[in-house]
Amino acid sequence: MQYFSTLGTRRAGLSMSFDLNTYVYEPAPSSPGRPPMKAVSGAGQDHPPTSGVRQQVADSVCDRLVDETGSPGVIVVGDTGSGKTAVLRSVIDRLRSSTCIIHLRGSNLDTQLRYGALRVLIADLPANHLDHPVRVITGLSRLLEERALGLPTIIVVDDAELLDEGSATVLGQLAQTGSIRLLAACVNLSRAPVCFQDLCQSQTLAQVHLASLTQQEVAGDMKSALGGAVCRAASLFLHRQSGGNPRLLNALVGDYLASGALRCVGGVWVLTSAEVDLGPASARIVMDHIAALEPTQQQLLESLAAAGTTPLAAVAADQLGDLDTLYVLKMVSIERDHRAVVSVTGPLLRDAILGRASRVNLRWAEQTSCWDRFPTRTENDLASTKHLRRAHQAAHDGDYRRTIDELTSPMFDPFEIDRGERFQAAILMCEALAFTGRTDEAREIANTFAPSRRYDGRPELARIAVTLATVEALSGDMTAMLEASGRYLGGAGRSTGTYEEIVEGLVNAVGGRPVEAEGFLTAALSQLQVSDPGGLAPLVAAALAWITSEDSPERAERYLLAASDPSNEVPWIVRRLTKHFAALALQGTVSADRAALALKALSEEDGERGNSSWQLLTLCHVLRLGDQSVARSVMELGAACQGRYASLCTLYATGVEMEDTDLVLQAMDIARAIGDLPFARDAAASATQLADQSECAGLRGRVADRVRGIIGSTSTALGVRRQLAALTTREMEVVKAMVDGTTNRDFAKTLGVSVRTVEGHLYRVYTKLHVRTKSELLAKVALSEAATP
Numbered sequence: 157m158q159y160f161s162t163l164g165t166r167r168a169g170l171s172m173s174f175d176l177n178t179y180v181y182e183p184a185p186s187s188p189g190r191p192p193m194k195a196v197s198g199a200g201q202d203h204p205p206t207s208g209v210r211q212q213v214a215d216s217v218c219d220r221l222v223d224e225t226g227s228p229g230v231i232v233v234g235d236t237g238s239g240k241t242a243v244l245r246s247v248i249d250r251l252r253s254s255t256c257i258i259h260l261r262g263s264n265l266d267t268q269l270r271y272g273a274l275r276v277l278i279a280d281l282p283a284n285h286l287d288h289p290v291r292v293i294t295g296l297s298r299l300l301e302e303r304a305l306g307l308p309t310i311i312v313v314d315d316a317e318l319l320d321e322g323s324a325t326v327l328g329q330l331a332q333t334g335s336i337r338l339l340a341a342c343v344n345l346s347r348a349p350v351c352f353q354d355l356c357q358s359q360t361l362a363q364v365h366l367a368s369l370t371q372q373e374v375a376g377d378m379k380s381a382l383g384g385a386v387c388r389a390a391s392l393f394l395h396r397q398s399g400g401n402p403r404l405l406n407a408l409v410g411d412y413l414a415s416g417a418l419r420c421v422g423g424v425w426v427l428t429s430a431e432v433d434l435g436p437a438s439a440r441i442v443m444d445h446i447a448a449l450e451p452t453q454q455q456l457l458e459s460l461a462a463a464g465t466t467p468l469a470a471v472a473a474d475q476l477g478d479l480d481t482l483y484v485l486k487m488v489s490i491e492r493d494h495r496a497v498v499s500v501t502g503p504l505l506r507d508a509i510l511g512r513a514s515r516v517n518l519r520w521a522e523q524t525s526c527w528d529r530f531p532t533r534t535e536n537d538l539a540s541t542k543h544l545r546r547a548h549q550a551a552h553d554g555d556y557r558r559t560i561d562e563l564t565s566p567m568f569d570p571f572e573i574d575r576g577e578r579f580q581a582a583i584l585m586c587e588a589l590a591f592t593g594r595t596d597e598a599r600e601i602a603n604t605f606a607p608s609r610r611y612d613g614r615p616e617l618a619r620i621a622v623t624l625a626t627v628e629a630l631s632g633d634m635t636a637m638l639e640a641s642g643r644y645l646g647g648a649g650r651s652t653g654t655y656e657e658i659v660e661g662l663v664n665a666v667g668g669r670p671v672e673a674e675g676f677l678t679a680a681l682s683q684l685q686v687s688d689p690g691g692l693a694p695l696v697a698a699a700l701a702w703i704t705s706e707d708s709p710e711r712a713e714r715y716l717l718a719a720s721d722p723s724n725e726v727p728w729i730v731r732r733l734t735k736h737f738a739a740l741a742l743q744g745t746v747s748a749d750r751a752a753l754a755l756k757a758l759s760e761e762d763g764e765r766g767n768s769s770w771q772l773l774t775l776c777h778v779l780r781l782g783d784q785s786v787a788r789s790v791m792e793l794g795a796a797c798q799g800r801y802a803s804l805c806t807l808y809a810t811g812v813e814m815e816d817t818d819l820v821l822q823a824m825d826i827a828r829a830i831g832d833l834p835f836a837r838d839a840a841a842s843a844t845q846l847a848d849q850s851e852c853a854g855l856r857g858r859v860a861d862r863v864r865g866i867i868g869s870t871s872t873a874l875g876v877r878r879q880l881a882a883l884t885t886r887e888m889e890v891v892k893a894m895v896d897g898t899t900n901r902d903f904a905k906t907l908g909v910s911v912r913t914v915e916g917h918l919y920r921v922y923t924k925l926h927v928r929t930k931s932e933l934l935a936k937v938a939l940s941e942a943a944t945p
Contacts (some may be wrong), residue, residue, distance in 0.1 A: 209373045210402065213364060216245035220362055221310060221337050222252065227362040228331040231316065231352060233345050234366030237403030237441065240341040243366070244312055246489050247339060256304035257339075258311045259667045264319030270901070273313075273323040282497035286430030294325055297335040309336045310599065316340040319348040333361060366890055367391035368400030371653075377402075378425065386425045387679040388653035390418060393427060397504045407438040424682035439527050442508045458486060459498045461509040466923045468496035522825060541571035547584050554728025554805045556588035563588075586756065587729075595630045602627045623655070625663050630769050632800025634667045634831035654683050658692060662699055662733070668833040670703040677703075695724040700738035705744025706876070707709040712745050732758070732770065772797055776805040780811060780838035781913030784933065787813040800830065808839055817846045817855065821862055841935040860938075876936050879925050887924070890917045894930060894938055 218231050220494050234240050249255055260273050271278055271292065283296040300309050311327060312320065319327075328351040331338040338361070342348045345356060345363070355361040375391035394412070398405035412418035417432045418425060434442075446454065456478045460466055468490060471479055479498070482488045489501045500506040547562035562568065570578045582601055589598035602624055606677045628637040645905040661676030677700050684693040701715035720736040739754035755778045762771035787809045789825065794806030804826050811819030826840035840863035847859035883891065895902045900918070905910045925936055 165768055166495035191729050205618050209369060209377065209391075210242050210366070211241065212367065213239075213244060213426050214250070217243060217247050217364060218250050221247070221339060222308075227338070227357070227360060228672055229334075229361045231345070231348070231356060231361050231365055231575070232339075232341040232364045232366060234341075234343070235368075235401070236444075237401045238368065239402045240366060241314060241325050244314060244339065246343055248312060254307065256300075256307045256309045258300075260311060260313045260319075260323075264315065264316035264318060269320060271322045271326065272320045274326060279295050287704065289325060289329075292328045293333075295738070296326065296708050297330060297333070300330075301333060302943050311338055313338070313340040316342040317344060318347070318351060319352075321351065324351040328352065328360075342872065369395070369398075369402060369405070369577065370400065371395040374398070374400065374405060376667065377405070379407065380419075381514055382425050384420060384423055384425055385679055387427070387683040388657040389683045390425055390427045396501075399501075401441075404438065404441045405413060407435065411435045411438050421682045421685055422678070424679050426679075426683045427687050428686055439508070440515045442504065446505075446508060449482075450478070457482060457487060457500065458509055460498060461506045465497045465499045471498065487845070508726075538572050538894075539575065540569045540690070543568040544573060544577055544581050544584075547588075551584050551587060551729075552727045554732065554765055554767070556591045559584055559588040560592070560714045568894060583619060586627060588626050590630050591767045591769050591771070593793075593797035595627065595769065595797065595802070597798070598627050599631055599799075610850060621659050621663075625659070625666075629666060630773075630797075630799050630801050631829050632802075632804055632826075635661060636877065637667060637831075655679050655690070655692075657683075660698055661696070665699050665703050667739075667831065673703055674700065676839050691723045691726040692730065694719040695734045696739075698734045698741065701741035701745070702737040705741040707881075709745045716741055742780060752778045752781045755781075756783075768793060769798055769802075772802060774807055776808070778843075779809060780835070800826075804830070804832075804835070808835075808842075811816070812842060812846075815846055817843050817850075818860060820846060821859070824863070841932065842936045844938065848930070856911040863938075876925075880937070883924060884920065887917055887921050888913065890921055891933070891937065896919075 188674055208365070212215065214231075217232065220226055220230050230439050232240050232243055248259065250253045250849055251257065252646060262273060266502060267273070274296070276297060277299070281299065283291070296813060306934060309378045311330075313327065315326075327336070327338055330336045332355075339359075340352065344350075345353060352361065356363055371388075371392050374395040375388070378386045378391055378394070382654050392446065394408055398408055401652075409418065411432055412427075412433050414435070415658050416452060419427075419428060446457070449457065450474075456471075456475050479488065483490065484515070486502055487505060488498055491499070500509065505767075543562045543565055547559045550556065550558035563581055570581060573581070580695045583606065586598045589595070589601070625637045628634075657676050661673045661680060663675065664670075665673035677696050679698065681693060681696045684696060697715045698719035701712040701719060704715065705712040716738055719734055719738050722731045735758055736755075739758060742751035742754055755774050757770045759774040759778070762768070767888040772790065775790050775793065778786050790809035791806050791813065792800045806822060807819060807826070808823035810816070811821075820839055820843045824836050827833075827835035827839055843859050844863055846857045850856065880888070880891070888905070888906075898912050900914045907914070922933065927934060
């Protein structure tokens with residue numbers, strides 16, 4: 157339900173409009189002075205074009221109407237602006253050529269007249285037929301059959317609550333006898349004619365309720381209308397402002413485009429920090445919804461708007477009924493954290509109530525990052541608050557051992573601080589334990605986070621999502637990592653949506669889903685180019701560089717330039733992630749050796765700080781890149797850290813160190829089972845290399861069979877095929893010779909060149925494919941062939 161209501165509204169209009177077979181809606185006029193749009197070009201008109209979501213509803217209604225075995229009619233229920241008329245229009249357009257359509261519209265002018273809505277149709281009936289309803293039904297049935305010329309008849313009724321009871325009874329009887337199919341629309345079924353209510357109660361008429369659009373649906377409709385991707389900040393903000401009402405959304409999008417508050421940056425529609433001049437259509441819609449309220453409800457809403465926030469306990473007892481109505485209509489919100497407070501929902505509605513409906517301030521840029529510092533210290537801080545503040549600072553600096561010391565100090569009493577601070581302490585402790593290798597203990601704390609709990613600030617939820625995703629990843633469950641982040645990122649809250657977009661992008665990237673990750677991160681980076689109060693743009697750019705490095709090294713290099721200078725003001729975890737993703741991207745843009753060297757440097761810093769989980773993760777990546785010199789270090793770190801991921805790293809390193817193909821294949825299977833496809837792919841490549849070094853043909857065949865499914869399911873095959881396509885004809889001949897098992901000497905004889913010339917070609921192949929050995933080359937070729945459709 158949207159937070160603007162039209163309950164009780166009565167709209168005067170034409171008494172009836174109808175035609176047989178040829179009813180056509182006039183094209184919507186474009187609003188002058190606005191940028192061209194696809195689906196929102198008529199932003200100033202009463203009825204917006206059919207959105208993607210409403211089109212699905214219209215298709216479903218059409219299917220019901222043509223299904224002769226189902227209900228003889230459908231009634232569409234939804235608030236004003238929810239898209240009812242757009243659904244009716246779409247149904248008419250689709251069925252016009254195959255049915256006889258008569259369109260009626262209820263009106264205040266006809267409610268007092270017997271058969272008022274049908275007067276044009278019944279004008280040709282004999283006068284004595286109007287004395288009895290049965291004669292009206294019989295005569296009208298025969299008349300419609302003659303005019304339909306053998307086609308099915310559908311009567312479409314807009315504003316059905318304004319039909320007179322006589323007309324509604326006749327239409328209901330015609331539908332029940334099969335003479336017509338009935339399609340009606342109304343704002344409130346309880347205000348519809350009694351006949352229609354009875355038919356719905358008996359399920360003779362099927363009901364379709366048009367709920368307000370969700371944020372995801374708003375994003376989809378905006379993408380379709382604007383012809384490009386839309387960042388979450390834009391779709392979330394416009395969803396809040398419009399309450400999911402399609403008509404108001406349509407008008408607001410036009411206003412934001414005209415003012416430049418919504419513009420395209422890097423192929424993504426983003427918000428700017430400008431103020432918006434509301435057009436007359438937007439202002440009228442908002443004010444009409446306020447005017448539809450009862451006087452006492454308007455008075456309560458005005459007092460709440462003037463106060464800003466009001467304690468729930470301060471609302472008078474005789475106003476609670478009106479407060480409940482406003483809450484159901486989503487015109488007020490109630491936040492329950494330290495105490496229950498009531499406020500008007502959104503700045504648009506609040507400004508309209510206070511007489512400022514022409515201006516809307518886009519306050520989204522004032523939001524803070526989910527990784528920001530703890531609030532400034534005050535002289536009145538209790539000892540426990542001081543310990544929490546120091547723990548937060550230690551985490552900001554990357555010294556998680558000190559964070560643990562502060563929160564486990566005898567002087568720290570969690571019951572001295574408020575509930576919100578206790579939860580912050582739990583988040584910090586969870587992170588500190590996870591990063592220092594104590595994953596099992598971190599998971600015990602993470603289990604206390606209630607997924608259903610709501611918090612005042614959405615950046616806090618993004619922080620929780622990061623923490624839980626990290627714990628699940630280190631625990632060895634990538635699938636749970638994706639789920640844990642999703643549980644906290646689905647609501648609307650008060651944040652901009654950009655931080656949630658970043659978190660979802662990072663989690664999908666680490667989870668081996670680069671396509672999904674790129675969509676989130678590209679949109680977030682475009683928004684951060686407009687406003688980046690948290691300094692997160694380098695982190696997002698580094699992650700994009702990593703996931704695009706194999707498919708598009710040139711684009712990845714551009715992202716790396718944007719990620720090269722993370723601010724020292726941002727927390728350690730942001731800087732660490734930025735450097736980590738940038739190092740991984742070097743594998744595709746420079747070489748695996750360069751990536752391994754950068755990761756080794758990071759692991760040394762991790763070791764100095766005592767962040768053993770990060771050190772293990774980083775060195776295991778080095779090992780997966782082919783540097784076997786770190787295998788023993790990975791084994792030692794894996795044994796010292798908790799969690800299934802640590803055990804997986806230990807198993808993989810042991811297999812590589814001992815050149816045990818079976819152990820590496822076990823690691824591959826475990827990685828696939830926990831949802832870590834990139835790890836599984838690298839283990840498959842290692843097993844292929846070990847088998848290739850063996851003289852046992854049976855082992856090579858067995859390994860090839862085991863890894864084929866893993867290699868074929870990876871997301872890097874496209875990148876490998878593009879790398880192979882970039883080779884010259886002679887270089888491809890060298891690759892084919894290697895695959896066929898031809899020696900360099902024999903291949904040189906075939907070409908009539910020197911062995912040194914062949915080795916030169918081979919060196920260039922290795923450089924372009926970012927491999928160092930024949931086994932790695934063969935693994936890449938197998939990857940491209942296994943994934944070829």
